[in-house]
Amino acid sequence: MSAAVQTVWAELCVASLADAGVTELVVSPGSRSTPLVAAAAALPGLTLYPVIDERAAGFFALGRARAGGAPVAVVCTSGTAPAHYLPAVIEAAMSGVPLVVVSADRPPELHGAGAAQTIDQTRLFGGFVRRFEELGPADGSPLALRALRRKLGQAVAAARGPAPGPVHVNVALREPLEPAPPGPPLRAAAEASRQLRRVAVAPARAHPSGFRTTAHRPGGRARGRRPPRRILATRRPTASCRARPRRRLRPGDRRAPAGALLARGPAASSASRRGLGVAAVDRFALAAAALAPDQRPT
Numbered sequence: 075m076s077a078a079v080q081t082v083w084a085e086l087c088v089a090s091l092a093d094a095g096v097t098e099l100v101v102s103p104g105s106r107s108t109p110l111v112a113a114a115a116a117l118p119g120l121t122l123y124p125v126i127d128e129r130a131a132g133f134f135a136l137g138r139a140r141a142g143g144a145p146v147a148v149v150c151t152s153g154t155a156p157a158h159y160l161p162a163v164i165e166a167a168m169s170g171v172p173l174v175v176v177s178a179d180r181p182p183e184l185h186g187a188g189a190a191q192t193i194d195q196t197r198l199f200g201g202f203v204r205r206f207e208e209l210g211p212a213d214g215s216p217l218a219l220r221a222l223r224r225k226l227g228q229a230v231a232a233a234r235g236p237a238p239g240p241v242h243v244n245v246a247l248r249e250p251l252e253p254a255p256p257g258p259p260l261r262a263a264a265e266a267s268r269q270l271r272r273v274a275v276a277p278a279r280a281h282p283s284g285f286r287t288t289a290h291r292p293g294g295r296a297r298g299r300r301p302p303r304r305i306l307a308t309r310r311p312t313a314s315c316r317a318r319p320r321r322r323l324r325p326g327d328r329r330a331p332a333g334a335l336l337a338r339g340p341a342a343s344s345a346s347r348r349g350l351g352v353a354a355v356d357r358f359a360l361a362a363a364a365l366a367p368d369q370r371p372t
Contacts, residue, residue: 077254080247082264083212083222084109085116087176087245089268090223092120094230096147096174100135102128104151106191107178108251111149128155132162136171145172145233152179153191156198166240167202172233173240175199181211181248195244204239205232211246214260219267 088110091099099114100123101107114120123138125131128150139146150156156177166173180192197206207225226243233241256264 077250077252078256078260079214080109080212080251081113081253082214082219082256082260084113084245084247084253086219086222086264086268087209087226088113088117088120090226091147091174091176091230092117093268094145094227095234096145096230097121098123098135098138098142098144098146100125100131100138100146100148102126102131102148102150102155104155104178105251106151106180106247107149109247109253110176110178110245112253114149128158129161132159132173132175133165136162136166136173139166139171139173140169145174145230147174147176149176150178151191152177152195153193155191156195160199160202163199163202163240163242167204170238171240172235172238174230174233175203175240175242177242177244179244179246181246197242198244199240199242202240203242204237205229205241207241207243209243209245211248214263216263216267219264223267 088099097119098121101111101114102125103111111122114122123131123134125134128148131148131150135146135148148159150159156175159175163173163175165171177195177198179195180189184192185194196208197203199206205228207229209222209225213219229241229243233239
């Protein structure tokens with residue numbers, strides 16, 4: 075892999091986030107995230123906020139997303155740096171705030187080898203994120219570029235709703251980390267993947283359930299939005315599939331309603347004592363129900 079391929083990979087990553095509706099990016103500087111930060115700085119229309127401390131950056135992005143209602147992304151280096159986002163991620167998960175965490179990572183060959191600032195960042199935030207995407211190392215093939223764009227679009231869509239919340243995107247980056255100008259074929263492949271299908275940008279719709287949940291706030295009353303419950307069926311049954319209400323037989327009824335089956339009671343017990351089959355028991359019960367109470371068999 076060349077530095078030019080990684081440069082195009084990082085540029086397409088940031089551009090896909092912007093096309094999906096991310097307009098603000100909070101950056102905590104670090105060496106491993108250099109390709110992502112350089113690509114974000116060169117992209118017009120994307121506002122960058124440098125915040126050195128990752129914990130403070132997470133809550134700053136959380137506040138921006140809560141105030142604007144649109145997903146805000148945070149970018150940091152590898153190792154323990156993304157772990158400092160955990161408090162903000164939990165708050166975003168409980169409050170239903172769209173937050174996109176983009177963490178740079180070491181390539182696979184450096185994992186388990188004692189490399190500095192290298193930990194297993196796979197599903198670092200557990201069940202507190204709505205979606206986790208592992209992008210893997212940079213790849214300049216057209217199929218890989220299209221997959222990169224698709225994964226980022228799906229991640230931002232999961233952050234927007236219908237149950238808004240945080241998502242985590244992990245990006246493995248190799249050295250050299252400095253940007254390098256790509257050749258015309260590689261640049262054309264990246265532009266083709268970006269123009270192939272634009273990520274649809276739509277505001278998150280309110281869930282029809284309208285439920286709200288609580289998120290702990292020190293020194294204040296708990297409030298906030300809860301992720302909506304899963305609805306198993308949203309369509310009302312049609313007239314043809316609705317079950318007709320059963321009519322109970324009352325003493326003195328001369329005729330049983332059509333389709334009624336009486337498998338219990340004295341009539342069914344009397345028939346079963348006579349050794350009749352199941353079908354015969356049903357017919358016997360219907361016949362007995364049509365009789366007057368004083369004429370029914372015992």
